[in-house]
Amino acid sequence: MYNGAEAVEHINKKYEYFSDDIKSTEDFIKYSATKSKMSGKFYKIHCGNKSPVKSRDWLLTELEAYRKSQK
Structure with a gap:
């Protein structure tokens, strides 16, 4: 389990790898x-x-909510 800062660092490394x-x-x-x-x-x-x-489910739900709020 990561705290917020550790999670950001980890995900940023993965982003760089898959960019x-x-x-x-x-x-x-x-x-x-x-x-x-x-x-x-x-x-x-x-x-x-x-x-x-699951992070995938949470992120996709938040992304959908964000996109709806921008309309």
Whole structure:
């Protein structure tokens, strides 16, 4: 489990590694923020007392909400 700063650092490293493959926000989520390339385990978001959620699901939900708010 990472704290916020550690998670950002880790995801930024993955982004740099996959940057040639990333053409959209969805690609970023797919390649950099979904699961560990080494273990194959899905990343999870822990928000307060709520049950952990797969990062992919959380990020796509937040992305959809953001895009709707920009219309």
